[in-house]
Amino acid sequence: MFGIVKKKPVEKLTEALGKEKVKEDTVNRRLYSYDATPIPIQRAMPSAVVFPESHEDVVKLVKVCYEEGIPIFPRGAGSGLTGGAVPTLEKGVVVSFERMNKFEVNVDNATAEVQPGVITAQFQDYVERLGLFYPPDPSSFKYSTLGGNIAENAGGPRCLKYGVTREYVLGLTAVIKEGHTIKTGNPVIKDVAGYDITKLLVGSEGTLGLITSATLKLIPKPKARATALALFNNLEDVGKAVTRILTSGLFPSALEFMDEDAIRAVEDYKPVGLPRVEALLLIEVDGTHQSVLEDIKQVEELLKPMGVEVITAKSKEQEEKLWSARKSLGPALGNLRSGKINEDIVIPRIYLSEAIREFREVARKYDLLMVIFGHIGDGNLHVNLLYDKSKTEEEERAERAVDEVFEVALKYNGSITGEHGVGLTKKKFLKSQFGEVGYELLKGIKLLFDPKNLFNPGKVVEV
Ligand SMILES: Cc1cc2nc3c(=O)[nH]c(=O)nc-3n(C[C@H](O)[C@H](O)[C@H](O)COP(=O)(O)OP(=O)(O)OC[C@H]3O[C@@H](n4cnc5c(N)ncnc54)[C@H](O)[C@@H]3O)c2cc1C
Numbered sequence: 001m002f003g004i005v006k007k008k009p010v011e012k013l014t015e016a017l018g019k020e021k022v023k024e025d026t027v028n029r030r031l032y033s034y035d036a037t038p039i040p041i042q043r044a045m046p047s048a049v050v051f052p053e054s055h056e057d058v059v060k061l062v063k064v065c066y067e068e069g070i071p072i073f074p075r076g077a078g079s080g081l082t083g084g085a086v087p088t089l090e091k092g093v094v095v096s097f098e099r100m101n102k103f104e105v106n107v108d109n110a111t112a113e114v115q116p117g118v119i120t121a122q123f124q125d126y127v128e129r130l131g132l133f134y135p136p137d138p139s140s141f142k143y144s145t146l147g148g149n150i151a152e153n154a155g156g157p158r159c160l161k162y163g164v165t166r167e168y169v170l171g172l173t174a175v176i177k178e179g180h181t182i183k184t185g186n187p188v189i190k191d192v193a194g195y196d197i198t199k200l201l202v203g204s205e206g207t208l209g210l211i212t213s214a215t216l217k218l219i220p221k222p223k224a225r226a227t228a229l230a231l232f233n234n235l236e237d238v239g240k241a242v243t244r245i246l247t248s249g250l251f252p253s254a255l256e257f258m259d260e261d262a263i264r265a266v267e268d269y270k271p272v273g274l275p276r277v278e279a280l281l282l283i284e285v286d287g288t289h290q291s292v293l294e295d296i297k298q299v300e301e302l303l304k305p306m307g308v309e310v311i312t313a314k315s316k317e318q319e320e321k322l323w324s325a326r327k328s329l330g331p332a333l334g335n336l337r338s339g340k341i342n343e344d345i346v347i348p349r350i351y352l353s354e355a356i357r358e359f360r361e362v363a364r365k366y367d368l369l370m371v372i373f374g375h376i377g378d379g380n381l382h383v384n385l386l387y388d389k390s391k392t393e394e395e396e397r398a399e400r401a402v403d404e405v406f407e408v409a410l411k412y413n414g415s416i417t418g419e420h421g422v423g424l425t426k427k428k429f430l431k432s433q434f435g436e437v438g439y440e441l442l443k444g445i446k447l448l449f450d451p452k453n454l455f456n457p458g459k460v461v462e463v
Contacts, residue, residue: 008047009047009064009068009069009070009091010022010024010047010048010070010093012064012067012068013048013050013061013064013065013070013093014048016060016061016063016064017050017052017057017060017061020051021050021051021052021053021057022048022049022050022051022093023048023049023050023051024047024048026045028049029045029046029047029048029049030045031049032046032049032075032078032087032094032096033045033046033086033087033094034078034086035075035078035079035080035081035083035084035085035086036078036079036080036081036140037080037081037082037083037086037423037424037425038081038339038340038341038342039339039341039425041083041086041424041425042083042088042424042458043083043086043087043088044087044088044089044090044092045087045090046073046087046090046092046093046094047070047090047091047092047093048093048094049093049094049095049096050093050094050095050096051096051098051099052095052097052099052100053099053100054100055173055175055181055212055213058095058175058210058212059175059179059181060179061093061095062175062176062177062178062179062209062210063178063179065093065454066177066178066179066452066454069091069452069454070091070092070093070454071087071089071091071092071093071454071456071457072092072093072095072210072454072455072456073085073086073087073088073092073093073094073095073206073456074094074095074097074147074151074206074210074455074456075094075095075096075097075148076097076098076116076117076144076145076146076147076148076149076151077098077119077140077143077144077145077148079140079143079144079148080148080152080420080421080423081342081420081423081425082417082420082421082422082423082424082425082426083423083424083425083459084151084152084205084206084421084423084424084456084459085148085206086424088424088457088458089457089458092457095210096117097115097116097117097145097147098117098145099117100115100116100117100147100212101115101117101118101119101145102114102115102118103115103118103123103126103146105126105127105130105132105218106187107130107132109187110132110217110218110219110220111170111187111215111216111217111218112127112134112215112216112218113213113214113215113216114146114213114214114216115146115147115212115213116145116146116147116148116150116211116212116213116214117145117146117147118145118146118147119142119143119144119145119146120136120138120140120141120142120144120145120146120149121141121142121143123146124137124141127218127221128221131220131221132218132219132220132221133218133219133220133221133222134168134216134218135158135159135161135162135163135168135219136149136154136155136156136158136159136162136164136165136168137155137156137157137158137159138154138155138156138419139156139327139330141156146214146216147211147214149165150165150169150172150201150202150211150214151202151203151204151205151206151211152165152203152205152419152420152421153165153166153202153203153421154419155375155380155418155419156375156419157253157254157255157256157284157326157375158253158254159375159378159380160252160253160254160255160375160377160378161251161252161253161254161286162219162253165202166199166202166203167217168216168217168218169185169198169199169202169214169215169216169217170185170186170187170188170189170191170198170215170216170217171183171184171185171186171187171198171214171215172184172185172198172201172202172211172213172214172215173211173212173213173214174201174208174209174210174211174212175209175210175212176208176209176449176450176455177209177449177450177451177452182197182209184197184198184201185198185215186215187215189217200445203421204460205421205422205423205456205459205460206455206456206459207446207450207455207456207459207460207461208445208446208449208450208455209449209450209455210455222253222286222287223287223288223289224286224287224288224289224291224292225253225284225285225286225292225319226284226285226286226292226293226295226296226312226313226319227282227283227284227312227313227318227319227322227323228282228283228296228299228300228310228311228312228313229274229280229281229282229283229310229311229313229322230280230281230283230299230303230308230309230310231275231277231280231308231309231310231311232277232278232279232280232281232308233277233278233307234278235259235260235278235279235356236353236357237306237308238257238279238281238352238353238356238376239349239352239353239356240306240353241281241302241303241306241308242255242281242349242352242376242377243349243350244302244303244306245283245299245302245303246349246377248298248302250285250295250298250299250302252283252284252285252295252299252377253284253285253286254282254283254284254375254377255281255282255283255284255375255376255377256281256282256283256326256373256374256375256376256377257279257280257281257282257372257373257374257375257376257381258274258279258280258282258326258329258373259278259279259371259372259373260276260277260278260279261336261369261370261371262329262332262333262371262372262373263275263276263277263279263280264276265329265332265333265335265336265371266325266328266329266332268332268335268336269328269331269332269335270324270325270328270332272321272322272324272325274325281376282322282323282326283296283299283310285299296310296312300312326373329373329382330342333371333384333386336369336371336386337369337386337387337388337389338387338388338389338390339386339387339388339389339394339395339398340384340385340386340387341384341385341387341398341399341402342382342383342384342420343382343383343384343385343402343405343406343416343417344374344380344381344382344417344418344419344420345380345381345383345405345406345408345409345414345415345416345417345418346378346379346380346381346409346414346415346417346418347379347381347409347412347414348379348412348413348414349376349377349378349379351412351414352376352379352381354412355381355408355409355412355414356372356381358408359372359383359405359408362401362404362405362408363385363401365401365404366385366397366398366400366401367397368385368386368387368394368397368398368401369385369386369387370383370384370385370386370401371384371386372384375418378418379414379418380418380419383405385398385401385402385405386398403429406426406429406432410432410433415433416429416430416432416433421460422459422460422461423459423460424458424459427459427460427461427462430442430460430461439461442460442461443461443462443463446460446461446463447463
């Protein structure tokens with residue numbers, strides 16, 4: 001006698017979406033089990049990779065997953081650095097949004113409707129050709145997706161002046177528990193009706209539901225930009241210079257910091273002729289052709305009495321060279337040591353000098369090379385602890401040092417993350433930042449959207 005053969009949960013997904021959208025082969029399962037997280041993390045081969053092509057596909061897939069108890073691991077381009085898109089349970093499926101990559105711009109309303117799989121740079125180039133501007137600029141913009149940026153609330157150098165992704169999301173459509181659709185916000189600047197669920201979903205790292213479209217705010221494209229380099233022979237002066245610039249009435253579009261090891265790393269990797277000084281600031285201003293020249297002159301006048309030399313880029317090529325130096329820092333550090341823990345803590349800028357001193361003390365205590373660079377204007381620093389991957393003891397020392405880096409950030413009322421999110425790698429520190437009551441609220445919110453804990457389980461908050 002033959003018994004009734006029960007269908008595997010994934011077969012039900014294939015039945016609902018079709019074979020072309022559900023891949024169970026080993027190559028796809030392995031390929032989609034990674035993201036860009038540079039440190040070892042818990043990961044599993046998913047049971048399938050699903051490629052929805054529409055909102056309706058997403059509704060169907062969440063319904064099946066909710067009925068069958070299948071964990072869902074959403075994924076954009078997999079450029080995340082905290083394990084957000086990594087599957088951690090074999091029963092789970094990765095949901096890749098790469099086929100949902102359409103967008104439509106409404107020039108008159110200065111808004112856009114975008115699907116999550118749109119590549120950030122492609123969207124930015126398109127709107128800039130229309131005279132509009134979408135400022136959020138993570139360094140991964142050439143390959144990251146808008147869905148991933150929204151889920152991580154991504155930011156970059158320009159966020160000092162223009163704010164992070166959250167400031168540009170006016171509304172969202174998402175699929176939450178049991179396949180229910182939630183539509184939040186509208187293509188308007190002012191909308192104060194009810195709780196702000198749009199802003200809650202931005203930065204939720206795939207743990208509350210799947211974002212299937214977003215309404216983005218666009219602003220006029222600045223007419224001109226100018227870039228300058230400020231050279232410091234004394235690290236302690238950098239914090240003072242940042243305060244001096246930002247309290248002078250100037251509002252730079254970027255204020256980026258590199259310490260001497262960061263400068264060395266870039267020059268060893270792809271030399272652009274950066275001077276060997278103790279630290280430098282890369283300063284960008286934007287506005288009209290006239291105003292940017294005046295602003296850079298004012299920067300020079302502000303920093304001159306501190307003995308700080310300011311060099312202005314004289315051509316587009318020189319500007320691009322300086323920015324390429326800043327943007328190549330990630331790979332450049334790989335040349336110094338084989339292992340790297342890159343944190344993205346935030347410190348209120350009034351405490352920057354003290355905090356940088358304390359970070360360096362942590363590095364000395366653990367006998368590790370530390371390289372610091374980042375968006376110093378908004379207090380968001382990339383504190384990198386470098387180690388030799390082949391030496392387990394050194395790697396463990398680096399992990400212990402990171403704990404102390406977070407302690408310093410929280411002591412100064414800062415944050416454990418300004419860009420990369422919590423994901424898997426920082427979740428053990430989240431309670432310290434939120435406290436018991438705050439953490440309970442986070443758990444309650446998670447379960448309200450996802451009572452079966454199927455959306456990116458084990459990430460951000462433990463329920
Ligand atoms: C070299 C490099 C430089 C970087 N620089 C920056 C930087 O300057 N600033 C910065 O903020 N980040 C930076 N990052 C980190 C990363 O690129 C960003 O977090 C980016 O927003 C991730 O986009 P992604 O499309 O790759 O998303 P993924 O990494 O695939 O996913 C990120 C998170 O979003 C979730 N997710 C994706 N799509 C959806 C969806 N449709 N619905 C719900 N959840 C979803 C995933 O589950 C995951 O939790 C950098 C990364 C690299 C490798």
